[in-house]
Amino acid sequence: xxxxxxxxxxxxxxxxxxxxxxxxxxxxxxxxxxxxxxxxxxxxxxxxxxxxxxxxxxxxxxxxxxxxxxxxxxxxxxxxxxxxxxxxxxxxxxxxxxxxxxxxxxxxxxxxxxxxxxxxxxxxxxxxxxxxxxxxxxxxxxxxxxxxxxxxxxxxxxxxxxxxxxxxxxxxxxxxxxxxxxxxxxxxxxxxxxxxxxxxxxxxxxxxxxxxxxxxxxxxxxxxxxxxxxxxxxxxxxxxxxxxxxxxxxxxxxxxxxxxxxxxxxxxxxxxxxxxxxxxxxxxxxxxxxxxxxxxxxxxxxxxxxxxxxxxxxxxxxxxxxxxxxxxxxxxxxxxxxxxxxxxxxxxxxxxxxxxxxxxxxxxxxxxxxxxxxxxxxxxxxxxxxxxxxxxxxxxxxxxxxxxxxxxxxxxxxxxxxxxxxxxxxxxxxxxxx
Amino acid sequence: xxxxxxxxxxxxxxxxxxxxxxxxxxxxxxxxxxxxxxxxxxxxxxxxxxxxxxxxxxxxxxxxxxxxxxxxxxxxxxxxxxxxxxxxxxxxxxxxxxxxxxxxxxxxxxxxxxxxxxxxxxxxxxxxxxxxxxxxxxxxxxxxxxxxxxxxxxxxxxxxxxxxxxxxxxxxxxxxxxxxxxxxxxxxxxxxxxxxxxxxxxxxxxxxxxxxxxxxxxxxxxxxxxxxxxxxxxxxxxxxxxxxxxxxxxxxxxxxxxxxxxxxxxxxxxxxxxxxxxxxxxxxxxxxxxxxxxxxxxxxxxxxxxxxxxxxxxxxxxxxxxxxxxxxxxxxxxxxxxxxxxxxxxxxxxxxxxxxxxxxxxxxxxxxxxxxxxxxxxxxxxxxxxxxxxxxxxxxxxxxxxxxxxxxxxxxxxxxxxxxxxxxxxxxxxxxxx
Numbered sequence: 001x002x003x004x005x006x007x008x009x010x011x012x013x014x015x016x017x018x019x020x021x022x023x024x025x026x027x028x029x030x031x032x033x034x035x036x037x038x039x040x041x042x043x044x045x046x047x048x049x050x051x052x053x054x055x056x057x058x059x060x061x062x063x064x065x066x067x068x069x070x071x072x073x074x075x076x077x078x079x080x081x082x083x084x085x086x087x088x089x090x091x092x093x094x095x096x097x098x099x100x101x102x103x104x105x106x107x108x109x110x111x112x113x114x115x116x117x118x119x120x121x122x123x124x125x126x127x128x129x130x131x132x133x134x135x136x137x138x139x140x141x142x143x144x145x146x147x148x149x150x151x152x153x154x155x156x157x158x159x160x161x162x163x164x165x166x167x168x169x170x171x172x173x174x175x176x177x178x179x180x181x182x183x184x185x186x187x188x189x190x191x192x193x194x195x196x197x198x199x200x201x202x203x204x205x206x207x208x209x210x211x212x213x214x215x216x217x218x219x220x221x222x223x224x225x226x227x228x229x230x231x232x233x234x235x236x237x238x239x240x241x242x243x244x245x246x247x248x249x250x251x252x253x254x255x256x257x258x259x260x261x262x263x264x265x266x267x268x269x270x271x272x273x274x275x276x277x278x279x280x281x282x283x284x285x286x287x288x289x290x291x292x293x294x295x296x297x298x299x300x301x302x303x304x305x306x307x308x309x310x311x312x313x314x315x316x317x318x319x320x321x322x323x324x325x326x327x328x329x330x331x332x333x334x335x336x337x338x339x340x341x342x343x344x345x346x347x348x349x350x351x352x353x354x355x356x357x358x359x360x361x362x363x364x365x366x367x368x369x370x371x372x373x374x375x376x377x378x379x380x381x382x383x384x385x386x387x388x389x390x391x392x393x394x395x396x397x398x399x400x401x402x403x404x405x406x407x408x409x410x411x412x413x414x415x416x417x418x419x420x421x422x423x424x425x426x427x428x429x430x431x432x433x434x
Numbered sequence: 435x436x437x438x439x440x441x442x443x444x445x446x447x448x449x450x451x452x453x454x455x456x457x458x459x460x461x462x463x464x465x466x467x468x469x470x471x472x473x474x475x476x477x478x479x480x481x482x483x484x485x486x487x488x489x490x491x492x493x494x495x496x497x498x499x500x501x502x503x504x505x506x507x508x509x510x511x512x513x514x515x516x517x518x519x520x521x522x523x524x525x526x527x528x529x530x531x532x533x534x535x536x537x538x539x540x541x542x543x544x545x546x547x548x549x550x551x552x553x554x555x556x557x558x559x560x561x562x563x564x565x566x567x568x569x570x571x572x573x574x575x576x577x578x579x580x581x582x583x584x585x586x587x588x589x590x591x592x593x594x595x596x597x598x599x600x601x602x603x604x605x606x607x608x609x610x611x612x613x614x615x616x617x618x619x620x621x622x623x624x625x626x627x628x629x630x631x632x633x634x635x636x637x638x639x640x641x642x643x644x645x646x647x648x649x650x651x652x653x654x655x656x657x658x659x660x661x662x663x664x665x666x667x668x669x670x671x672x673x674x675x676x677x678x679x680x681x682x683x684x685x686x687x688x689x690x691x692x693x694x695x696x697x698x699x700x701x702x703x704x705x706x707x708x709x710x711x712x713x714x715x716x717x718x719x720x721x722x723x724x725x726x727x728x729x730x731x732x733x734x735x736x737x738x739x740x741x742x743x744x745x746x747x748x749x750x751x752x753x754x755x756x757x758x759x760x761x762x763x764x765x766x767x768x769x770x771x772x773x774x775x776x777x778x779x780x781x782x783x784x785x786x787x788x789x790x791x792x793x794x795x796x797x798x799x800x801x802x803x804x805x806x807x808x809x810x811x812x813x814x815x816x817x818x819x820x821x822x823x824x825x826x827x828x829x830x831x832x833x834x835x836x837x838x839x840x841x842x843x844x845x846x847x848x849x850x851x852x853x854x855x856x857x858x859x860x861x862x863x864x865x866x867x868x
């Protein structure tokens with residue numbers, strides 16, 4: 001049974017706070033093990049990758065087979081059905097079109113003092129993409145990470161994907177080919193992150209690493225951060241649906257279950273203005289849980305972290321939603337667009353009952369890598385911006401320096417940074433002489 | 435003596451690599467101490483802040499005096515000279531004008547499938563700004579952090595600044611007032627970061643924390659990351675000057691010293707096409723080091739980490755500069771603008787001999803919080819973007835869902851995520867019925 005909460009109940013605030021602060025993830029402390037793996041890869045390079053892949057993936061590699069060859073990718077792609085290929089290509093095209101609009105613009109202008117100011121954006125030179133192996137090896141994640149990198153102009157995109165017992169996922173390789181991934185290595189875990197960050201004989205180091213992974217991968221990403229850039233460390237998935245009574249309870253139930261089936265730690269919450277509708281959705285969830293393939297996972301998530309909250313009006317729904325700051329927010333109400341405009345904190349909004357969240361996971365166009373665990377209060381989903389960086393530019397003329405330089409000298413003096421002041425003053429002195 | 439390197443020497447690559455990888459910072463491991471301090475603040479709130487401020491800053495506070503009152507800020511501002519105030523106001527106005535151009539734009543469009551797609555930017559609701567106490571208490575840093583936050587539209591900006599023995603820096607408070615800081619607390623160290631992240635009885639928690647600090651502050655920021663957003667963890671400052679012989683060696687020497695005087699771990703490098711000019715700059719540095727107030731710090735930095743590299747041409751200079759990925763890059767050559775356009779990795783570029791880097795520290799307009807330690811390869815300086823976040827938006831019509839939905843179902847099936855597929859299929863079924 002999920003939690004049933006009523007906004008007007010005396011214990012609502014207490015129970016809502018408990019919901020907000022529920023610890024859904026208990027990551028094992030693998031930091032020492034990860035530190036040792038990173039040190040091993042830095043010291044031994046390819047030999048470490050080969051030893052660790054033998055140990056963890058039961059796969060014997062050589063320096064020559066670390067990389068998945070073009071012929072292997074060809075062979076894998078040949079196994080993909082035309083329909084699957086077409087679906088991946090449509091998704092990639094839509095993701096590419098959406099992200100192309102995110103490319104930031106350079107700027108340059110002359111201000112009233114005569115200074116030329118501006119900035120210039122350049123892509124990261126080389127990026128690494130981590131793709132999990134096994135069950136959570138999702139071709140959609142390959143597209144969501146690789147397409148923005150290539151739209152940004154990343155010159156070299158290296159992908160790592162473990163292949164336990166040598167098994168590769170043809171759809172993952174097909175997605176990598178469609179997205180324009182340049183190199184693919186059959187390694188995973190902390191050792192793959194270390195190889196991307198520090199390089200080995202076979203794998204050149206990258207500047208930025210993105211992509212999801214298990215606790216070892218997350219810990220490794222935290223450790224190499226600074227040496228390279230990383231994307232966010234994502235937590236379990238979440239969905240909040242705000243729905244009025246004018247919806248099919250089964251649709252909403254499926255939307256809630258589409259997060260719950262990801263992970264026993266996932267969280268699905270419904271906020272509704274109609275208590276009876278809330279109960280109908282709960283019944284529909286139970287009915288679907290009878291037959292759903294992943295009913296064990298989805299059922300545990302719904303039982304442990306699911307919630308149905310009845311509110312008196314949409315004002316209350318907006319206020320609660322912003323406190324939750326959900327990763328995914330579905331608005332299934334009349335005039336959903338007006339409601340969307342009132343939301344401040346959310347990773348992605350799905351507007352209206354014809355926009356199930358799963359559309360966003362695959363084919364809507366926006367990225368499905370989104371801030372979890374209330375971090376939408378201060379961060380954004382993955383985008384082209386994660387693969388570019390800004391260089392600011394300033395050019396003073398003698399006249400501009402004459403206008404603003406004396407204030408710089410004064411501020412430098414007030415901060416007791418004499419050389420700062422002198423570097424400006426020496427130039428001002430020259431101007432005064434002439 | 436700084437390192438003298440010549441691009442054409444046989445040992446150049448070895449020596450350049452040593453320069454690139456020189457470990458300039460040896461941060462003490464304060465992580466356990468910081469964990470204890472954070473736990474204390476979370477458990478005891480204001481009482482912990484009062485106890486820790488007594489211990490570290492020799493200052494007795496009460497819950498009522500944690501916050502610096504408006505009257506105190508008034509009194510401090512009254513001590514600031516008119517010239518200092520005018521310099522701060524000019525700097526704030528120029529920083530504001532530059533950063534106002536960084537405000538990102540919302541977007542919304544309808545694509546060929548009939549889906550409405552887009553995104554919306556919203557400011558972080560509350561931000562915290564850490565300002566160091568003592569010698570490194572810089573009013574310019576207050577402006578560089580607070581102005582972008584306010585330009586972004588941050589509603590509540592809370593500043594923390596330790597006041598050892600009760601001593602406040604009037605210019606810091608003046609800068610906070612000019613920048614529009616909303617609340618100021620006289621606390622510092624890891625305890626101040628914990629208070630901003632978790633809140634106490636007196637201090638409401640914030641969503642994002644920025645600003646420089648010592649090893650304790652940096653460790654605390656790393657620890658609260660995830661609960662709140664943080665800016666980069668900045669390393670020691672760096673400057674790279676590329677200069678031809680057509681410069682005054684004394685100007686270039688002062689520019690190099692203006693980074694060296696920050697910190698014994700700072701690094702100043704000159705790349706020049708003229709070996710004799712390089713020697714002249716080295717002589718000028720030595721001459722200035724005779725009298726510079728901070729000659730001990732600047733001399734140690736220059737001796738331990740300074741370098742003068744002679745290159746055969748500017749092509750080589752560009753290649754080396756991109757390998758260094760400098761925080762600050764000064765281009766003192768003919769047609770410096772053309773050279774700037776060839777640079778890929780740099781935090782900030784100062785174009786031409788009339789643009790000493792110190793202008794950028796105070797009054798140019800661009801931010802002086804910039805990526806250090808080669809992280810300009812993958813990250814950018816502080817900007818308005820650090821105080822906003824993006825919510826993506828998607829709205830499908832029934833027609834749009836009919837067009838792209840089947841591909842989503844196919845991809846969901848290929849990933850064995852049945853509920854994902856069903857949430858789309860249930861809607862497609864309705865369309866097929868009607």
